């Protein structure tokens with residue numbers, strides 16, 4: 001199968017599997033990660049077929065939606081890729097298993113260049129205007145308060161602690177504002193810089209307005 005057929009068929013497969021998810025892991029998240037990963041992958045001279053397949057399949061089954069089981073996603077991706085092209089399946093599945101964020105102080109595995117590119121693209125989609133929109137959409141779906149002056153942000157040392165959640169504003173301090181310094185590639189870092197600044201501006205205005213400003 002040609003690389004572009006492989007991508008097209010994977011796009012259709014992922015669209016079908018993910019349609020209707022209300023937690024921020026919808027097809028359009030995957031679409032944006034795919035586009036950003038293409039851009040970063042090109043600039044970083046990564047293997048674009050691997051980058052695109054991993055970006056498309058990275059949220060096929062999220063560990064948070066499967067009782068904390070982080071093996072379901074790579075398995076589902078493997079099943080899909082094996083039926084198309086077993087040769088590239090292993091690298092792509094390794095990337096998918098390695099990139100998910102599980103709390104500020106939880107150790108992360110070492111990634112290939114292609115894995116770094118996809119992780120940067122995934123993290124960038126949690127930043128900037130889109131990141132803000134996704135955070136409040138997620139918080140609303142989970143019944144979280146937007147903000148509570150009495151609730152202090154905390155660093156999570158285990159995946160379980162990260163999952164418990166707090167207010168959505170705290171999520172900025174627990175994850176979103178940390179992402180800029182965790183970019184893997186120079187291209188990702190440059191994009192992150194502007195998105196980070198936008199979130200800082202948003203928070204400044206948010207706290208001003210909270211006090212009637």
Ligand code: ADP
Nearest residue numbers: 024100101122126134135138139165166168171
């Ligand atoms: P990833 O796609 O990197 O695995 P997550 O699954 O952790 O991201 O989160 C999906 C989206 O929901 C992200 O935009 C993230 O910032 C947001 N999110 C996750 N946890 C919370 C939370 N407790 N409060 C608000 N937003 C959250």
Ligand code: NI
Nearest residue numbers: 029058059122
């Ligand atoms: Ni994602």
